[in-house]
Amino acid sequence: MGKRISLTAMSLAAGLLCAGLAGAAPGPAGSRVAEVNVFVGTGGDGHTFPGATRPFGMIQLSPDTQVRHFRQSYPWAAGYRYEDDSILGFSHTHFSGAGHSDLGDVLLMPTSGELKLEPGYPERPFSGYRSRFSHKDEHAEPGYYAVKLLDNEVEVELTASERVGLHRYRFKPGAEARVVLDLRSSIYDWAGKNLWSRLRLRLRGHDTLTGMRETRGWAPGRQLYFAIRFSRPLQAHQLLNREEGVEYKGFASPGKNPSEKVLVEGKALEAALDFGKLGDTPLLVKVAVSAVSEDGALANLDEMPGWDFDQERSKASAAWEQALGAVDIEAPQPMKRMVYTSLYHSLLAPSLFMDRDGRYRGPDNQVHQADGFRFHSTFSLWDTYRALHPLLTLIQPEQRNADFVRSLIASQQASPYGILPVWQFAGLETWCMIGYHAVPVIADAYMKGIRGFDPEQALRAMTASAEYGPYGGLQYYMQYGYVPIDLEPEAASKTVEYAFDDWTIARMAEKMGKQDVAARYYKRAQNWRHVFDPKTGFVRARKSTGEFRTPFDPVQSNFGSDYTEGSAWQYSWYMPHDNAGLVKFLGGDAGLQAKIDQVFDARIDANVYAHMEDISGLIGHYAHGNEPSHHVAYLYNYAGAPWKTQGRLAQIVASQYKDAPDGLAGNDDLGQTSAWLAFTAMGFYPVAPASNEYVIGRPFVERATLNLPNGKRFTVLARNLSAANPYVGSVSLNGQALARSYLRHEEILAGGELVFTMQATPNTAWGKDKRARPYTQTAYQ
Structure with a gap:
């Protein structure tokens, strides 16, 4: 001893x-x-x-x-x-x-x-x-x-x-x-x-x-x-x-x-x-x-x-x-510590990977010289494109975000495959996870006014990644309009994630005035429809012959199966750019609300996902410990029921975060799970990066002030905030009543004050009108 x-x-x-x-x-x-x-x-x-x-x-x-x-x-x-x-x-x-x-x-x-x-x-x-x-x-x-x-x-x-x-x-x-x-x-x-x-x-x-x-x-x-x-x-x-x-x-x-x-x-x-x-x-x-x-x-x-x-x-x-001074938080403990801890964990990656003289090692394992930017690596993109990178766009200087984008582009130029990073660290590709999610990181930065990089060069890198056939069944995706399960594993997940990435390419191309590129990728962005089965109400894997794979069990989840680290219950709501289309497929507002209610309220065997270590933080089938679920609570806004979003957010925050060593429901994934709380605590969340909109939820702090890189301040104020008042009664922006359930990025950058008045009972009228709902690619019916 x-x-x-x-x-x-x-x-x-x-x-x-x-x-x-x-x-x-x-x-x-x-x-x-x-x-x-x-x-x-x-x-x-x-x-x-x-x-x-x-x-x-x-x-x-x-x-x-x-x-x-x-x-x-x-x-x-x-x-x-x-x-x-x-x-x-x-x-x-x-x-x-x-x-x-x-x-x-x-x-x-x-x-x-x-x-x-x-x-x-x-x-x-x-x-x-x-x-x-x-x-x-x-x-x-x-x-x-x-x-x-x-x-x-x-x-x-x-x-x-x-x-x-x-x-x-x-x-x-x-x-x-x-x-x-x-x-x-x-x-x-x-x-x-x-x-x-x-x-x-x-x-x-x-x-x-x-x-x-x-x-x-x-x-x-x-x-x-x-x-x-x-x-x-x-x-x-x-x-x-x-x-x-x-x-x-x-x-x-x-x-x-x-x-x-x-x-x-x-x-x-x-x-x-x-x-x-x-x-x-x-x-x-x-x-x-x-x-x-x-x-x-x-x-x-x-x-x-x-x-x-x-x-x-x-x-x-x-x-x-x-770095933490980008946001001032006023809240009782432990919420204040939880939010600042989330901000801290959101500021660790991507990490600097460059010597003092500007040299770094790239994905070709050769030494390169950074010219006018600081090379970063450690891009966990399947996780971090959702909330972490949109958060950094708000709270980090433009040069830092431009460095991230230029690092991605430099990696694409040095890649033996000519594509953007998938999951990169130490400058090297690991091929971990799915999607070409460097694309929404770049598109979101560009759409929000981040410059300091060549957009033409960036767009070429984005389309090269989206059209590299040998990667992840992309040749089949381009041939069939979906990834066939008999030709490529995890086909259902890949199809819906590729479709979202395609939409972000279209958004950036359209803003750059490249209408032909935009039209091509807007069309590809609708490919999620090819794997949605209206009869069952789930995204399903489809064969190259056209039929859905059977037998079908929406709870089934195995590595290399139809879905990536999830089941149909977690992946069927992933078309964040076209939630109006999802509402339509589910039979209207009531159909979507009922389906998401089932996600959260399902009584499931505690061992149903035990073999999948990544499916954690369960509330019914909702898995906050993994990224495919992170936007789901906000979907009620697209069906005219923000009050249900507010209730679910209270449920998630109370059960999935605490000020303790075991205070995260699952992997923090290089800051994504923390960034979710940082956004949610302030009262809004980027459901569809590159839309330039944030879906309004409800705040969990009394006051949050964003000290913006442009020198302005945007303050979120929650009146009557308490556990007894989990619902939003009304919202105002700069003294004017706000009837819509989303916030525009430019409204934040302009500075001002967003005020929530909280109450004990739901305001079922606020945000119900279709004109008050967040952006989607196709129109609300």
Whole structure:
């Protein structure tokens, strides 16, 4: 058993002593940073990480508690899980909320006492360099993480700039200060994942290590280079290739023995680093990464030239305070913390993926130079086109959004297939999920006035992606007007998602004056009708011969079946650009209302979706833990019943979000689930990105002020807001009664005030008139 030692006066600075349980208020009182609980989503299926990063930063420096073989590792997709009681080490790259995973690069673990080179086991952490910890000795806030390692007797603090992670270790007085670097460790690990790695000791003051590793995980052939610099000189070191079974033979003093290893290569590298007895002096470690070269990583280290940890922590906090300052929230707790936490999680990706000199590695695995923009990667587009990117269009400067678009276009130009990213990270394509959803991201940005990119070039990239036959059954989609299930799996889902993407191409082409392109894609946007079966009232998979596949069970959901991570109950309402058409197919307003009522009110066996880990956050068949359901509650507006939307939103928010580690109903998916709450709490939601409209729901905060990039402010005010008043009685915009159930993007950009008057009973008349309903491609009947 490890000895439990008490914190001393030399303990972690600025908050660890009084932090208490995870979730205690961090940061200066009254700051927005203080309202963020970074532990939300680290339990349950949220898959978020609690460590230090900057908004859209290249570094995500965070503790890893487990990196199991990938078939067992779904709960550890972010490396850390709140339920665990030991830490493996601290690595520098992480996804936030992904349903699949990779990364966990450059794992460092400080230790003292007996040197152990194997990580050990969670059930026996003292068997290796892994160390137990307690949440009462753990503290985190945006840009900062701290913990006390009980077995290793080290106090750890982490902060970050955009490209550099900074560690501060305080060792027990009199103890040997040691650090283990384990290049074998990787999130979603498996035998053979590491293709090659290299460690080089740069003997310049005995303070710098550089290296690289190439992995074949989610993104095949991913190369990552790194540079590590220490604030104290190495006293001794050992560079080890564990694959060769090299036994540990003790430390070697750096530079004193010409035959000692200063360079080692292989597939299973480790370094044991000794800094001697430091007394009360902390050891600081800077780590930078690069996709280009070791020299690129060394140059990135210069982004943080000094060793003032507290100053760097303050800079990180200030960066987060500025980013979160895009929205001012007034609400009672815990709602205020829930909304600010959602905003925080919405500002982590897409992440910077470019060296300081503008070089980056693209989807062709070649090095490119960014000219006039900052290249970003980590595009979880099947998830994030729905709400995350529309949110960033509102709360981030135009240049940031233009950078995202230019990154997508640059990726298309470098793609061996000539198409836009599907699910990209580290500049590489993973081919995860379906659709060509970079298209609505670009179209939505253009329709909302984002410039800073070439629209002609963008439109060519969009149509190239939509017409690349070998991808996802597109050749059949273009031939038949739908994707046939006998020729391509997940055909029903692909058809309806392709149709929406096509509509966004048409919208952008029309605005650019390209009527021929617009007409062609508006026609394709109606292809969803080819897979909707009016007899059953569901979207169904169709064969190439024309008939719907039988037998049909609307609850059935399996990987590779008719639907993608869902069933007919989740996918049959996905034509967000043409909900008037859906209303018509379901027999009118009453038909749609009844069908969506069935979605929410169904009494189902708790195990009906148990085999599908992504179908979570269930309310009947509604699955808030996965994206195909995210717009469904807002569909009542299209059938003249916004009051039903308001009631369902109250049901969803109350059951699917909370201010706790298990506070997310499912994967956060790089911020999409969080962005849903950020929008919904303000009272509106982008059901159809590129429509330039937001469907009005109901607010969950007393006041929300958007501090817009154009310098104007748009305020949402909720009068009489309480749990007893879940319904909207009336709405006004800038003092004028608003009869329609949608808001225009330009109305937000103009600044002003949207006022909701809440009441206990539904106002069934508001928003009922067809002229008051949101945009759809075809007319209301």
